[in-house]
Every structure is written in structure tokens, then in C-alpha cells.
Amino acid sequence: MKERARRSRSPTIIDVAAQAGVSPMTVSRVINGRASVDPTTRASVQDAIDALGYTPNLAARSLVTSTELKIGVIYANPSAAFMSDFLTGVFEEASIRGARLILLKGEDGRPPSPAALENLVASGISGMICAPPLSESAAVLDVLRKARVPVAAVGAHDVDNVICVRIDDRLAAYEMTRELIAMGHHRLGFVVGNPDQVASLKRLDGFYAAVREHPGVRATIAQGDFSFASGLAAGDQLLQADPPPTAIFASNDDMAAAVVSVAHRRQLDVPRELTVVGFDDTTAAVMLWPPLTTVHQPVRRLAAEALGLLVAEIATPPRTPAKRADRVLDHEIVKRQSTSPPQDDATP
Known part of the structure; x- marks a missing residue:
């Protein structure tokens, strides 16, 4: 049974890389006779090829021999507005740096399958950039670490x-x-x-930190998932409280827009009867009435910065797993028409 299981799947370039303890790109250099590989490393790769019985696929081989910079982009974010800004930032930076992007989307917010990730790696990518929530997905990162692919993650902690x-x-x-x-x-x-995202917990922690400084403030929490639909459910839950909040802070603009929609359905005037604020400052913040006061997260700059750091990592010899690096960009509060003082003093 074990012999049959072994034969059910041919070894891949990722298997060879894992066996030799190198990156798939190093394996491809050995296969194609590149002189830039250290002799000891070359011997280790050849031993792994022999041990596994790996035979290079000619179609895949033509891909990995390319000298162009190829970056994989993995995403499965439910916010179309966030992803629009993210992809714009990535594409603009890739254009400047002459990098080719290969996109891989997870379906229904889930990570791509391990097989899809392995196929992307085997195509000869130089590195990978991940959008939230996949930037902290163990299922994604474990595959990429095993393949020794440099990774940049936007929004990850x-x-x-x-x-x-x-x-x-x-x-x-x-x-x-x-x-x-x-x-x-x-x-x-x-x-x-x-x-499942650390950023969600950080934002909740920051909210509670401010509330704790003011003993007279009452806080009510509702769970969402960054989608518009979850914002509708959360808005209904919060506004059914007795008494309801006079201000609602949603963890992203999509959910904040949903809260505004719920308020309008309940014939509440925003902001006179209910203040609503969001987070991200995406196009969703300005495509409804009233436009949202929100935290400006520079999504395009975050994506561009991530790609720039990734390219720098790839260009730094010798090729090693991505070094630990954190880059924290500035945010700001953008004030628009969705906020006003409460009609009364709102004292509990």
C-alpha cells in the first residue's frame, strides 16, 4: 500500500527543493546548468533528484528558465474596494520595476488549494505577495515556507x-x-x-483602550467579517439594543456602509441621530450618503511598499528565506459628513 501511494504522484520541483533544503529557483538553476550555483548546493540538489526519481517537465522547464522577475499575488479578500486599491498599488509598482504578476485567487474567501499554490511556485516565481486575510494564513504560509519562496504580507502582524x-x-x-x-x-x-486576522483584534483592542479611559462610556460589540453582509447583521444587532448606541465604529468601510444602510432602513438620520465611522478610506467611504468619516489606511502604498521590499529581498544574494522585516506606514483620520455630536448628552 505504501509503494502504491508513493507511485500515485510524481515528484515535483518543490519536493526536490524540500529534500535538498533549497528554493525551487535553485533547483531550476541546477537543472538548467546555471553556473551561479555553489558546487556543494548543486551536489545536494542532484542527490535529491536521484533519490526522488524526479524528471523535469519540459513545459514547466521552459517557464522556470526565464530571467524575468515573476511575482505571485495571492488574494481572497471579500472587500472589492480594498482589493481594488491593493491591486492598483501592486500593478503600479510592478510596472515601475518591470515585474510580471501572476494572480491566484482563493474562492469564497478561502485560501487557494495547496496544489494550486505548489503549481504557482513551480512555474518559476521569484517571490509572493499576499493580501489580507491570506497574509496570515497558516495554510498558505506553510506551503511557501516549505518551498523557500520569499513572501511579503500586507496587513500582517x-x-x-x-x-x-x-x-x-x-x-x-x-x-x-x-x-x-x-x-x-x-x-x-x-x-x-x-x-482570524490579527488586525481585527488590534482594532478591537484600540477601541477598548479608549473606552477604558472614560468610565462613563458604554460599549456594545457585534461580530463581523469585513463583508458588507456581515455589516448588515451587525448593524441590526447593535441598533436593537436598549438604548442603542449613538455612534457606531465599524472595522472597515464596507461594514460601515452596511450600518448606514441599516440606519436608513430604520429611518434614522445619519449623522443627526446616528454617527457612523469606518476604517480603510476606500472608495466605499465616498460612494454613499453621507460620505464616511474613516481611518485612512494607505492601501496602495502598503501594497507598493510590500512589492518593493520583496524585490529587494529577492535581489539580495545569497538567496535565503525572506528575512523578518516590519514596515509600519502612517495612518490618519479623514473627517467627512457621517459624524456629529449626539442629540442629547448620551449619558448612560
């Missing part, structure tokens, strides 16, 4: 051997909550983002 580019989510949420309290709001609602 403290991920080993990965270039992380983000803002200070906790501080941003803290500052926005302080703004609401200074405006006179003492009954606050908060819509939490995807519970």
Missing part, C-alpha cells in the same frame, strides 16, 4: 520569516474612538472584523 507591511491598527482605532468620545458620544457600538 509579527509573522516569522515574512516581510510585513502594515499600519498601527491599534493606535488608529484608539484615536478614532477618542474622537467619538470627545464629540460627546457615551454609547458606542463597535463592529469587529474577521476574527
